[in-house]
Amino acid sequence: GAGVSQTPSNKVTEKGKYVELRCDPISGHTALYWYRQSLGQGPEFLIYFQGTGAADDSGLPNDRFFAVRPEGSVSTLKIQRTERGDSAVYLCASSPPGGTYNEQFFGPGTRLTVL
Amino acid sequence: SQQGEEDPQALSIQEGENATMNCSYKTSINNLQWYRQNSGRGLVHLILIRSNEREKHSGRLRVTLDTSKKSSSLLITASRAADTASYFCATNVKGGSQGNLIFGKGTKLSVKP
Numbered sequence: 001g002a003g004v005s006q007t008p009s010n011k012v013t014e015k016g017k018y019v020e021l022r023c024d025p026i027s028g029h030t031a032l033y034w035y036r037q038s039l040g041q042g043p044e045f046l047i048y049f050q051g052t053g054a055a056d057d058s059g060l061p062n063d064r065f066f067a068v069r070p071e072g073s074v075s076t077l078k079i080q081r082t083e084r085g086d087s088a089v090y091l092c093a094s095s096p097p098g099g100t101y102n103e104q105f106f107g108p109g110t111r112l113t114v115l
Numbered sequence: 116s117q118q119g120e121e122d123p124q125a126l127s128i129q130e131g132e133n134a135t136m137n138c139s140y141k142t143s144i145n146n147l148q149w150y151r152q153n154s155g156r157g158l159v160h161l162i163l164i165r166s167n168e169r170e171k172h173s174g175r176l177r178v179t180l181d182t183s184k185k186s187s188s189l190l191i192t193a194s195r196a197a198d199t200a201s202y203f204c205a206t207n208v209k210g211g212s213q214g215n216l217i218f219g220k221g222t223k224l225s226v227k228p
Contacts, residue, residue, distance in 0.1 A: 004157075033214050042119075042203050042221050043158070048214025056212035091157070103148060103160040104216060 002026070004107030006092050012113045013082055021077045021110045025094030032075050033095075033104055034067055035059075036088040043091055049075060082114045119147075119204045119219030127225040134191040136222040138204030139184075145207040147180055148216065149189050152201045161189075161202075166209075196228045 005024045013019050025032050031050055035043035045059040049069045060066075064082075069075040079086055089111050093104035122137045138147070146165045150158040164171045164180045164187065171178045177190040191198055201223050205216040 031214060033216075035216075035218075040220070042205075042218030043216075045215045045217065048212060050214070056214050058212075059215070093158075102213075103163050105160065106150075106158040108157040 004092055004094055004105055006107040006110050008110060009108065010111045012115065014115050015082060015084060017082050019079050019082055019112065021090050023075045023092030023107060025073065026105055028096060029094035030097040031095040032069060033093040034077050035091040037091060038088045084114050087112055087114045119206055119217060121204055121219045121222040123222060125223045127227065128194055130194060130196055130226055130228050132194055134194050134224055136189045136202050138187045138219060140206050141185065143209040145209050147187050148205045149178060150203045150205060152203065158203065194226045196226050199224060199226045
């Protein structure tokens with residue numbers, strides 16, 4: 001079946017602009033996660049949804065970052081007033097229902113470049 | 116905050132040799148997972164080992180976990196050029212949310228044909 005998809009695959013924007021990154025999880029997966037990865041580093045947790053609600057948003061770096069999942073499926077990560085330091089690959093992952101601490105299925109990521 | 120740390124940072128071997136990567140972490144965990152990443156994009160889950168398990172196998176992969184030393188190792192036997200990738204360990208911290216996986220910086224493995 002189809003895996004996690006993310007759009008766009010690449011996004012170039014200017015400092016101060018607003019961007020939206022989209023994630024389509026695997027059909028039927030109830031949990032959805034956002035991470036970001038800088039060059040040469042491992043992914044860094046941002047936020048985790050269980051259904052429509054954010055179960056853990058402790059990784060969001062500041063209030064310029066916000067994520068929604070209004071219908072419990074697609075999620076959008078929103079970044080306001082982008083800064084050059086926001087440049088990274090933003091990864092989305094999802095997990096099926098049932099059990100705890102499951103493996104996460106990752107999408108290919110969106111490479112964000114802030115000029 | 117960084118929990119897991121892989122060692123070595125980079126590893127270069129010949130096809131057919133075994134590759135061993137180590138991961139150390141700082142606080143108690145529920146489980147530890149290993150992921151592979153090609154070309155800096157999406158990660159692929161390899162294996163999950165729970166805190167009450169000591170060893171797991173999956174094909175050419177063998178993972179061990181020593182909770183007393185807070186360390187894990189990933190062994191890839193009979194490596195192939197296609198195994199060239201970065202390998203990350205990731206932990207679910209005990210008491211933390213199930214969604215919060217904490218990754219290390221990874222080991223970059225290069226398998227030469």
